[in-house]
Amino acid sequence: MYHNTKLTGMVVYPNDPEYQQARMNWNPFTNAFPIVFVFAQKIEDVSNAVKWARENKVPIRMRSGRHALAKDFSQTNGGIVIDTSHMRNVTLDKKNGIAKVEAGIRVGQLVRMLAREGILAPFGDSSTVGIGGISTGGGITAIQRTAGLISDNILAVTLVDANGEVLQVNACENSDLFWAIRGGGGGNFGIITSYTFKVRTAPSKVGIFEIIWPWNQLNEVIDAWQRWAPCVDVRLGTILEAFSKANGLLHSQGIFLGPAAELEKLILPLTNTGSPIKVFVDEVTLLEAIDFWAPNEPLFDTQNTTWSSTWVKSSLPEDGIAAIRTFLERASGSESNFFFLNSGGVMNQIPPQETAFFWRNTRYYMEWDASWTDKCETQKSIKLVEQARLQLKPYITGSYVNVPDLNIKDYGQEYYGDNFERLRKVKERYDPENVFNFVQSIPPAHICDEKDIDD
Incomplete structure (x- = not known):
């Protein structure tokens, strides 16, 4: 060959x-x-x-x-x-709202570079994540309710396929592959070397907020946030973090693409919940908002961590919140937490089959992790994460491919929902020999034995 x-x-x-x-x-x-x-x-x-x-x-x-x-x-x-981390070139076409971005640049560097040009691009809560890795799995972000997922903003990619050939992928060329790479997970179809993204003009001022509560108010804070955040103004992206009991804090923050005075009124349902230790609201530039939301962080962590993730379509009942509380009481690492991010707006307006990213009609996203430094804590931490998933199962739907969980056996359905079979057909066309094959990769359509998918 x-x-x-x-x-x-x-x-x-x-x-x-x-x-x-x-x-x-x-x-x-x-x-x-x-x-x-x-x-x-x-x-x-x-x-x-x-x-x-x-x-x-x-x-x-x-x-x-x-x-x-x-x-x-x-x-x-x-x-x-x-x-691809040495490939970091960015070319901005302001007039047409397009940025061509090589796959090695990190999200923090990219969104800050664009913000200095007065351009808003979707970003998550971690500066050091690579744009190459986050984009194909969907790419949930602080502004997904206004701008959609990162993958919703992909206009084209350049990709090296399983034969080492270079393909141009967009709505006209290799259009089935274009559908698949917008939510079909990283590494399944080829190696993307550059993305062309749709970008938009940044607002002149951005509202930000932060609220902290004591841990013992966990039940009422989670319930208040989950009833408020999915229905609030779509210009407001907000997270809630419930850290382990060993850490002892609950933390919510948000970015509002509008003035602080308006934001103060929007967050009243939160500030009126429990007895916050801290309430902070400010009006800042986009660059300052990015620094607040995704501060620069060390490239390497010292703690081992294991995760799981899901979406919630209707508010968690008391039993669901009790499962979260149990996990946080048992998790030993101070950084172990439950993390919530509101859905809605543009993210939910795109039909589930329009791109490979399926989990559209949800109220919010949720992930949880257990961290440890001592090797003897490894199995306990993995088990804790899995037990929380089992206890939450009646109230959750799907899982986020960018936060993979190796305990999930039927991972095709969990990550891709009703889009899994179509993704397998695209895989069959572009990688029939399953060259890009890893522990939870998409198998080509001809591999029809369920056992092959689970193994």
């Missing part, structure tokens, strides 16, 4: 001094021992790496921001890691 392809770009082998640094990830629980890293400088390096891996029968993993949340997604023992 190929003939002695040579690896190009910055190539790092296990004996090289750069190897230990190359294999580090934000979540140390996901670290592995690949046989080679290729830090691509240009698209040809990605293409050569795919061809080399095919010739040498080496499993492929790809990454941009090193933010994988579960094992075997962005690196694997004995595999090649094709890393």
Whole structure:
């Protein structure tokens, strides 16, 4: 098929001094021992790496921001890691509201760069996440109710396929693949080297708020937030974080694409709940709002962490909130938490089948994690996360592919809902030999045994 392809770009082998640094990830629980890293400088390096891996029968993993949340997604023992983090060029066409972005840039750097130009682009709560990794899984963000998901703003991508060939993907060229990469998860169909995004003019002023309560008010605060946040003005994106009892705090914050005076009135249902320790409201520039929402953080964490995630279509009853409380009472790590982000607005106006991202008609998103530093806490933490999911099961729907949970067996349905079978057909067309294959990847349509999907 190929003939002695040579690896190009910055190539790092296990004996090289750069190897230990190359294999580090934000979540140390996901670290592995690949046989080679290729830090691509240009698209040809990605293409050569795919061809080399095919010739040498080496499993492929790809990454941009090193933010994988579960094992075997962005690196694997004995595999090649094709890393796009050195490819960070951004070209902005202000007049047409378009930004062409290479896949290696981190979200924080990108949205700050655009904000300085007076441009608003969707962003999440972590600056160090790679745009290459977050975008294809959907990309939930602080402003998704106004601007949609990150994937909803993709106009085109350049992608290296399973043969090492470069494809242009948009509504006219490879349109079925264009549908799939907007929510179909990272790494399933090829290696994206650049995105073309729709962007919009930033508001001149942005309202921000922060409220903190004592932990013992958890039940009433969660209930007040979940009844208020999904129905509030769509210009307001808000989160709630309920940290472990060991930490002892409940925290909500939000970004409002409008004036602070209006924001103060909108958050009254929250400020009137319980007895807040802190209430902060301000009017700032977009750049200041980004610093508030997604402050710069260290690239690597010291705590191991395991996650699960879901969406909620109707408010949690008392039993659901009780399950959250039990988890937070048992979780030992101070950073362990339940995290809520409101849905609605533009995010919910797009039909579930229009793009591969299926989970549209929801009130809010929820994720929870258990963190630990001592190895003997590993199994306890994994079990805690899984028990919380089982207790919440009657009240939740689906799971977010960007926050993968290896305990989920029927992961195709959980991540992609009714879009899973169509995604398998697209996989069959573009990667029939299942070259881009990992622990929870989308199998081609011809792999019809359920056992193959579960394994």
